[in-house]
Amino acid sequence: MLRRTFVRTGGLAAGTAFTGSLWQGAARATAPRRDDLPALSGPYGPLGVPDANGIALPWGFSSRIVARTGHRVGGVLWHPAPDGGGCFPDGEGWIYVSNSEIPLLGGATAIRFGRDAAVRGAYRILSGTNLNCAGGVTPWNTWLSCEEISRGRVFECDPYGVRAAMPRLAMGRFKHEAAACDPVRQVVYMTEDERDGCFYRFVPAHWGDLTTGRLEVLCTSPDAGVDDGAVIWRRVPNPAALLEAARHQVDTARRFNGGEGCHYSDGVCFFTSKGDNRVWAYDAENERLEVVYDAGAPLNGVDNITGTPLGDLYVAEDGGNMELNLITPDRTVTPFLRLEGHSRSEITGPAFSPDGSHLYFSSQRGPRGDAAGTDGVTYEVTGPFRR
Template structure:
């Protein structure tokens, strides 16, 4: 094993980073760190003001949606004004196909007046990706496969040109670029690295793709394609340095042979994270989770700073897939824990928005909002039975007054 896993517990800063978002956090009992300030450009904060903000303690972190009500008929607990429905079950028919087992990462894509939800299958050898096409009224139009014959397709990420990057969570796994509309064949992009891929997030401002790695000493990578919109060739870098000073360095061999040094151990200065999971980009900031650390990180690409925005002391546990809204809120799904999706608001509130009842042996996967922001899709990978093969997977839709 190369570098020890970098420990991020109780890391505090006296610098201020900035963002082009309206994302603001401040430190309180749930271990928030003031990381980004509102504004259209770079805003500096003096050290004394930083320390004053960091010293503040927040009161009870009530959800902006209110408390969760008792579970509904689908075993889902939601706030007032929200409703759920089941749109697919593993090994049962939906839209003309048999829905896959072990549903995992997902995303939504606009499709005329309707939309498409894609979902990975975290199965060995026959994983792949399925898609459900919805009409404008949210009724199901059809369903179809867009990738077959791949291994443990875990998470991934949507591209600005409306393709889905499906990531294999296996030793020397690949990233497959797929067509959510089912018109074009999937393509593997070896230049994006052969490692235990988890999630991907595209940064259209810098024209790069961030990639997480699900190893107990995994890394955060940045892929820069030779031409934006064509991921077939490019450069793979790894995040290096210390928490106080990060930089990127090229990975010498992104596609190492089986017995060669793997990507996460090729650069001595690389930072390591315990169990890289979800990844989400918004307005200059790449947010990513580390399950082994119960944490959520934020890399500010504008100021080249890395900070922790959540370290596990709160209602959110087993951090996994992550998504966000145009309002700046983050939604983080739990692998285990209380089987919740928690919101992290722009003012530092962490609170459950969804809880699944009687599914403690499962995990919540694939959270994604419909294009209009009114519907949240996600899956319970193993459902009520907890069957390791994922044959009891359930894919849900939650509708409500989401902030967007």
């Protein structure tokens, strides 16, 4: 099913909104039996009652805790304020990488899982950076970790822990949020978390090498008709300027109120803007931009975003009622999970294992909700995911 069909139809049919210990020593918490649940809504049905980890899931799904801030996992202390995350293949297992959104000591940590999903080890892949928020996975299996500060940088990291992380300064110095790679057009899309932020793409001089290239910003096309969504790209003259922000260098740049998550698949780059609670879709083949979600419920506080090859999008909430919501290709919007007892936190880092069987995400500030993120919790969900 083509994502472009999803983008061009416009509008969304909203689905109904329904209102531990470390994993090594805990039994997996399981959702209730289907017989106990009301009528189905969305591809997985309604949410059940919260499990032992406080997660309300559809029938057949279960959760476990894989890491807690300040506790050891795989030999290292899990970092505060876990944020953006991504998964990578690793033989018969996989690796989950998580950023740390704290000042000065941010960075990123990787957890290695075996084929049975048991933790085989963990290690730091980036240290000494500042407010590492979201990021993105490259086709050559590196992790782009983004600093969410003024004149922030993008660091390219090795999730396998062999090579040192490197700053990619040609990708611009601004309040980076997330990144997503388009292997067809050989560009990297990026969001900016500012009230008047922009949507960028980086065109490397050589695909697979992000050392040099040009930074471009999305602009309204001068030939655009009323509401036809036509856009063009213009070069940012000085991406690393000290005195003039990148977003102010091109007068015709489109503005987005608080750019957040970013996900590319099948010719479309989806991204979110938290200031107006929207999910956008950029049709790269036809250079068109459209809003695909613009409502207050069931999805509220749009933030990180990921997707599946089938075309499902999973959008995390920053606050709201702490849900990870599903947007299907037929434009149904429905909660996939809800995290109870974490009202002062946000859901971050959703990412699927390479085979689509395991979903990871975090509660950045945990049940205590402290601003320093010292109570962060990272979870795993398994079940009959559509693949």
